[in-house]
Each structure stands twice: as C-alpha cells, then as structure tokens.
Amino acid sequence: LNIAVLPGDGIGPEIVEQAKKSLDAVLKKKGHEANYTEAPVGAVAIDQTGDPYPEETHQICMNADAVLFGAIGDPKYDNDPKAKVRPEQGLLAMRKKLGLYANIRPVTTFPSLIHKSPLRSDLVDGADFVAIRELTGGIYFGRPQGRSEDGRTAYDTNVYTVEEIERITRLAFDFAMKRRKKLTVVDKANVLATSRLWRETVQAIAPDFLEVEVEYMFVDNAAMQIIQWPKRFDVMLTENMFGDILTDEASVITGSLGLLPSASIGVHTSVFEPIHGSYPQAAGKNIANPLATILSAALMLESAFNLKEEANMIRTAVEASLEQGKVTEDIDKSNALSTSEVGDWIAE
Amino acid sequence: LNIAVLPGDGIGPEIVEQAKKSLDAVLKKKGHEANYTEAPVGAVAIDQTGDPYPEETHQICMNADAVLFGAIGDPKYDNDPKAKVRPEQGLLAMRKKLGLYANIRPVTTFPSLIHKSPLRSDLVDGADFVAIRELTGGIYFGRPQGRSEDGRTAYDTNVYTVEEIERITRLAFDFAMKRRKKLTVVDKANVLATSRLWRETVQAIAPDFLEVEVEYMFVDNAAMQIIQWPKRFDVMLTENMFGDILTDEASVITGSLGLLPSASIGVHTSVFEPIHGSYPQAAGKNIANPLATILSAALMLESAFNLKEEANMIRTAVEASLEQGKVTEDIDKSNALSTSEVGDWIAE
Numbered sequence A, B: 001l002n003i004a005v006l007p008g009d010g011i012g013p014e015i016v017e018q019a020k021k022s023l024d025a026v027l028k029k030k031g032h033e034a035n036y037t038e039a040p041v042g043a044v045a046i047d048q049t050g051d052p053y054p055e056e057t058h059q060i061c062m063n064a065d066a067v068l069f070g071a072i073g074d075p076k077y078d079n080d081p082k083a084k085v086r087p088e089q090g091l092l093a094m095r096k097k098l099g100l101y102a103n104i105r106p107v108t109t110f111p112s113l114i115h116k117s118p119l120r121s122d123l124v125d126g127a128d129f130v131a132i133r134e135l136t137g138g139i140y141f142g143r144p145q146g147r148s149e150d151g152r153t154a155y156d157t158n159v160y161t162v163e164e165i166e167r168i169t170r171l172a173f174d175f176a177m178k179r180r181k182k183l184t185v186v187d188k189a190n191v192l193a194t195s196r197l198w199r200e201t202v203q204a205i206a207p208d209f210l211e212v213e214v215e216y217m218f219v220d221n222a223a224m225q226i227i228q229w230p231k232r233f234d235v236m237l238t239e240n241m242f243g244d245i246l247t248d249e250a251s252v253i254t255g256s257l258g259l260l261p262s263a264s265i266g267v268h269t270s271v272f273e274p275i276h277g278s279y280p281q282a283a284g285k286n287i288a289n290p291l292a293t294i295l296s297a298a299l300m301l302e303s304a305f306n307l308k309e310e311a312n313m314i315r316t317a318v319e320a321s322l323e324q325g326k327v328t329e330d331i332d333k334s335n336a337l338s339t340s341e342v343g344d345w346i347a348e
C-alpha cells in the first residue's frame, strides 16, 4: 500500500502517528505492507518552503494510492485577512490539483459519547447519515474574484458546470444505493442560478436510480432540520459553500466531533483526514484524541484499497477502546490516557 | 400610527389578525390609534394581479410608518425551479424596493418552552442574542447571474460595497452598545473576497466603538458554535446568504420557533414579521400560533414608533399567556386554545 502521509500542523503529527500504528498492526496481521512517504503541508510547509502545498508534496500525493492527512492551520496566520500566504491556501491548492471533487463525511453516533452531544439524546441516538460536499467548484474557485479599481467593491463568483454536478451526483446516488436509499439534495434554488442547475441535473440523473427517493431541501431549512431531526437524513448532497457550513454543523450534533473521519475522493488520488482542526493549543502535549485519524485510516483501507475486513478490525478496536474507557482527556478527564497510549492500545 | 398590513399566504391572515387585536388594545389604553391599510403580497398577490409584490402594495408600504407582515409561500410553487413567477420573488422585490438592508432577529429563551428545544436545556437556558443579517446585497442580488449560452454552466455573483457594509455595521455596533457590548462578525475571509472587504470595513469602524469587543468568526465555525455554546453570542453580524442559513439555524435552538419576531430595517420604512413560514397545512384552521406575530407587533411599537411601554405591555401579556397555558396546540396539545382565542386572551 503506497500511502502519502501529510501530518501538517498542530496536533497533526501526533495523531497521524497513531493512525500508522493501527494500519501497521492490521496490515501485518493480514500479510500486507504499507509504504509511507511523508511530506509537509500547511504552515509547516510555508516555514520550510514558502508554499503551503509545495510541488514536491504534490508529486508525492500524485504517486500515492491514497493520502493520509492530519490537519493544518496555525494561530499566527489567524485574523490576518491580508496575509499573503496562508495554510488554507495549501488545502485549496491540494483539492484543486488532486481533483478532490467529493468530500464525504459520515455522521455517526457512538453510544458511549451521546451524553457529550449538545442535542437531546433521543434526537441523536441512532443518527447515521453521510454528507457529501462538492469540493472543487462553486464560489471557492469561481472567477472573477477581487476588488473594483477603487477598492470599494468586492466580488466573488459562484460557478458550476453540468459535468461537475453530474460526477458528484452519481457518486451520491451510489452511496444512497448502498445505504437506506434516500438522497437529500440541499440548495437554494429559489435564489441561485447555480442551484437551479444543480436541481435540473439531479432531476435528469434520478431516473437512473429509481430505487432512491430524492428530496430537495433549501439550505436554510437543512440548517434547521440537521438539529431538529437528524435521523431523517441518509445521504445529503450539496455544493461547496453550503457543504462547508452544513458538514461542520452536522459534525457537532452527535457529540463525536473528535471521532469523525472524512474522505475526499479525487480524480488522481483520495485524501483521508479527521474533520477536526489542528488544535494548536494541544500541539506537542500528547493529549489530543487520535480516534478520528485512526478511523480515517480505516476509511482509507475500505475506500482506497477495498480492504473491508481490515477496516472493520480497526473500527472494532476503536469501539472497544471507547467501551473500556481507554480514551483521551476530551472524553474522560479523570481517567485519561495520552494520545500515544490510546494509539498503542488500539494497535495492540 | 400609519401601518401597512400585508397578511400574505397560508396562516398569514389569521396570525396578523391577532396581532392587530393586541396593538389596538394597548394603543387604545394609551390614547393612540392605529390606521391599517391592507395589501396583498406573495401567492395571494400572484393570484390577484400576477405579481407577488404589486406596485400598489409597494406604494402602500412607502406611505406607511411601518409594515406588519404575515408570511408568504404556497405549496403549488414548491419544487418547481422553473416557475416563472414565485411568491419569494415578491419578498426579494419588497426588500430591494423598500431598501430593507438589515434583518434583525432576536433569539430569546422562554423558560416555559425550553423543554421544546432540541438542545440540552443547560446549553440554551438564558441564551439571548441578536442576529443581524444584511438583506439587500450579496449573492441574492449580485449580477451577472444566469447560464452560459449552451446552458451547461450556471453562475451567480456575490457583491458588496463598502457603503453597504458600513451602514449595517454601524447599526450592529449600536445594538451591541445597548446590550452586552460584544459583536461577532461572521464571514469566510479565508476564501471570499467579499468577506475580506467585510472584515476590513468592520475593522475600520471598530475604533468608533471602543467599548465593544469585536470578534471575527468563520461561518463554518459559527454554524457549530450556535449549537455548542449559544450563550457566547450577544450580537452576531453577517452577510445575506450566511445570514439566511445561520438565522434559521439559530431560530430552532431555544425551542421558541413559533414565538420569534423579526424586524427588517429599511431606508424607506421597516417591516415586522414572524420568522416562521406560511405553514400552509394549518391555513384556515384557526390552530396556528400567533405569538411570533404578536411579538413582531411589539417589536414594531418599540423600533418604529418608540413606544417602549406599549411594546412591553404586549410582551408581558404574551409571557402571562405562556405561564397560564393559554396557548395553541403546538405548545400544549391536550389543552390547546385556538389561534383567535389566544389572540383574544392576550388583547384582553
């Protein structure tokens, strides 16, 4: 297994390390071997090369079967809208260059963590859906973007093509077919021309998946329903900016924020990463929760290498660690293990 | 008091009727008199005139000191992205023509309703903030918008000028000064050029309000914080599309959705309306909750006519109705009063 490893900033290196331990453990057991090639990304890469996604890192990703990613972001770049180079630009460059068109985020409930949910337990107990966010189009990459000559007007452009929408829509239907066969397409078709194209394109593809029930929901309504009735969702599909907002909103509802993995499916390769950030306050302290990264490694085994059994071995170990309280301080303050202890326990 | 009344669709007429009862009761008691001029808007206006915001309605609004608005929307226009005329277009036309640049939504907690909240009570008990959404700019009105010639590419334009941002920013600071002096500006300055202009413009105005603590928050983070820690917010300021999503998200957290009023502050006049929709399934059944509209009338007395005492008389009556269980079926299924009975009780 040819894996590029991009630890990134903050707690990135520590948590990625634990994921490698689990990978090695299951792969060894089943007679596979992983070949890791490490490369810098984010603030670390700016410090080393001036570029948050250096060409060398890109080549390493292009040559890998899959990318295991930690997290990026450093406080020294925060709240400075004028900073010339920012870690996030590395993320956007990586998405574009690797063609990572679909960000997949499973929202799952862990029974032992439900009490951490901000929502009433009855609302989230059993919530289980997948949010699929388009990741290389829309207002993130649309041009023109900038300022008028006098600097007093700013503008961004939201753009989508039928091809961009079709590709991810088919992927979303495939997910729905393997799950409860319900697809919720989130847009703002009562206001945006791009949303109207999304709706038409999905409507044109829907007859190819007659078993899937398709519903269309305005984004403001979706922002409410995620809180009011999360169990109603099975697969949610949306464009880049709405997805940015709704997937983060969805990530906090089950109380499992520190455990949620994600996959970004690409044209050239795919990237697997925890959905949480680089948590700079915890960096180097050996206290961060490695579970989301370990579960991202499991997702990688399943989606990039079709190693389902190995993926489930990791998941079973993670569940056992939760049940037996082998967890970091964010889950259990009084009996916390360190990041590396949790990593060792799960690998073992 | 020269008030335009736009009942709109669905339950609009019923709930607006109750608000008028309360207005008349307090105004009479204090020696004022309201002069109502009714006009159609929304689906009802399309049926009557072909236009969801007819010129006559507009003139009535222009000549009024304030507008009391019910709700618009009709199922026959839903899920039809190609419908030529839609009720929502009336809303957008009204906002633009009346220059309703700031939508104000107080998010408040009613102790007797906290058990209706999807969130854990400890998180929302005492939550009290005001969300301010820019309402006449951004991607809602930016041009160009449309399709490429071959129809296979769609685009929208997000635009903001310094003037648009300044106007609403000063309003937001004024709100903060009268409250807990904390302003959270929500944007996506790490991606959008318009957001960077927002941040710069707010930063330039902030020195005029040194007492106010200003924080900047990315919209994805805000979508999480509203659920995780709503009490951290005092005044939240954001652009049109982010505001559409976040204000709806915020409206469900305290369990008081049926009670939340809103004000849209305009250049020519201001519009007061419940934040909930036209609830077509309940139309004509005399079961809808009129409290949000009654509280919108209170907000109107306070903001448009500076009649604080009268506004508070209405609020006190609403609180009493809640405490004494004089409520509609959405709040108490087993001992419900009808819409008009609640309206009568409060007016009395």
Ligand SMILES: CC(C)[C@H](C(=O)O)[C@@H](O)C(=O)O
Residues within 6 Å of the ligand: A088, A091, A092, A244, B190, B191, B220
């Ligand atoms: C850092 C930022 C550019 C990025 C985004 O908005 O896509 C992040 O919020 C995410 O969701 O991965």
Ligand SMILES: CC(C)[C@H](C(=O)O)[C@@H](O)C(=O)O
Residues within 6 Å of the ligand: A190, A191, A220, B088, B091, B092, B244
């Ligand atoms: C109906 C729609 C155009 C409108 C909006 O998006 O502004 C509504 O959602 C609202 O928030 O008032």
